[in-house]
Amino acid sequence: MKFNPVTIAITLVSGVSIFGAIAYNGEKIDQQLANESKPSASLQVGEMSNAHLDLDTLSVNSLPLVSVIEPKAQTYQTEVVGYGEAKPRFELTFTGEVNGRIDAISSRFESGQVVKKGELLASVDPTQYQQAMTLAKANVAQAQLNYLEEQRQGEQAKSEWKRSGLSGEPDSPLVLREPQMAQVQAALDNAKLELIKAQKDLENTHIKAPFDALVVSRNLHPGSYLQTGGEIATLYSISEVEIEIPLSESQWNALPNMGNEQLNQHHGDWLVTLTNSDGDETWQGYVGRIQQHLSQSTRQRSLVVIVDKPLEQTSDLYPGTFVKATISGKSIDNVWQLPASAVSQQGELWLVNDNGLLVKTPANKQFEKSGLVYINASGLTVDPLESESTHSESVFKVVTRPLSSYQVGMRVATKVEG
Known part of the structure; x- marks a missing residue:
């Protein structure tokens, strides 16, 4: 196998370059690690303070945010x-006072109509009552005649007693006809009362409204027979x-x-x-x-x-x-005006005390009006561990929409409404 001198030279140069780069980067990495292990001398006091503020902000932002209002105790008129x-x-079941057949009914005597006091509603056939009244007048006339005759006889008896020459009073009141006079007097009084009754019965054949009334129901019909005490109508007073x-x-x-x-x-x-x-x-x-x-x-x-x-x-x-x-x-004095939503389903108010902690207290509700609830603020405190006397310097923060997940002592962030 033959080696090209040029290829060998290029390969050697490339290897040297790679090993040099690796050595340089290793040195820089060691230097950076050493610097990070020491406190930075360039970090200023202000920058350290800002870092602490950022941590506090992160802590506050992590708290549940609740909407509150700061009510002022005032005087309100209850409702x-x-x-x-x-x-x-008056709700009247109107009944009849005479017997008889109905011979007429007013067109206004219908359910839903309003009738005036004394207005004629219906009438009963008056024949028998006219006859009764005529008879009553005759009885009165006869009773008056009997009275006058007895009166004359009584006067005559007194005159005869005086002419007799007897002294004192008679042994019996019959001598002067006193019982007879009392009897005819009572008969005359009774006849007069019978005449008054006959007149009233005749008047009652005209059935009239007893007061200004609304006709609720009518129980009469033309030709029907009305019994004494029978139901005529149901009337409501409208005054x-x-x-x-x-x-x-x-x-x-x-x-x-x-x-x-x-x-x-x-x-x-x-x-x-x-x-x-x-x-x-x-x-x-x-x-x-x-x-x-x-x-x-x-x-x-x-x-x-x-x-x-x-x-x-x-x-x-x-x-x-x-x-x-x-x-x-x-x-009522010393009352808070709160939205109705501020009172929980358990009838309690949730407050946020000066330490940002949730506390609760019973809502002493006085009255409600137009979506608002009025609470007696007497004796309330921002912390149940305090005395029950009201602290005028305390600022009450009332949660406007309490949740069922709230716990006493929970720390929260607040947002004041309105």
């Missing part, structure tokens, strides 16, 4: 909300409706301490706003009276709200309407 059904003040609002003990505590005598003196002053179940219709009422007993069904005491002329409102308030009542209460 109590209750529910009830509008009912007429006013009443709504009984049952309230809990805590709701009563939020209302002014007022009795029925005071309500009578300030009639209509304690206003109540009523809305229907859809919230699109509103009526203005007032507290009419306060019940002085507990309901057997709800075991609560009720407040009665009245609305005058319910069928003359901008939107008619019909009996049977289920309404929400918003009642103005008394003013």
Whole structure:
């Protein structure tokens, strides 16, 4: 085998170059490792401080971020909300007072119609009652005649007793006809009462509305026979409706301490706003009276709200309407106004104390209004380990939307809303 001198020379030169490069790179790597093992003399104090700040920032950013508000205790007027059904003040099952066949019915005597007090609704055939009245008049006339005759006979008996010359009083009242006079007097009085009854029965053949009323149902028909005490119709009064609002003990505590005598003196002053179940219709009422007993069904005491002329409102308030009542209460001091979301499902508030730790406390809810909740702030502290007295210098941070995963003592970062 022959070797080319040129090829051998190139190969030797390339090998020397490779080994030189490897030696140089090894030296540089050793130098760099040595430099990294020693503290850098060029690192300034400010740069070291910035490095610590970056670590603190990384630590804060790793904490859960919660939204909080810093409420201020103020004075607010309470509002109590209750529910009830509008009912007429008078609900009457109207019954007949005479017997007879119905011979006429008013065209307005139909369900859904409003009738005025004294308006003629129907009439009963009056023939028998006209006859009874004529007979009663005759009986009165006869009784008056009997009375006059007995009166004359009594006067004659007295005259004869005086002419007899006898002294003193007769042994029997029959001598002066006193019992006979009493009998005819009673008969005359009875005849007059029978005439009054006959007149009233005749009037009752004209069936009239007892008050301004809404006809709910009618049970008469032309030609039907009405019995005394038979049902004619169901009527609702329309002068006013009443709504009984049952309230809990805590709701009563939020209302002014007022009795029925005071309500009578300030009639209509304690206003109540009523809305229907859809919230699109509103009526203005007032507290009419306060019940002085507990309901057997709800075991609560009720407040009665009245609305005058319910069928003359901008939107008619019909009996049977289920309404929400918003009642103005008394003013309460030292109260927080918070979003309703700040109260957890367990009825608690979550606070962040001065050390950035979560604590919780029961929410002493006073009332709610328009998506806001009003909490009694008396006695609250930012740390349950502190005394129960309120610290005026403490800034309360209330979590607006607490989560179920929160734990007491958890460190958090805060973001103040609004």
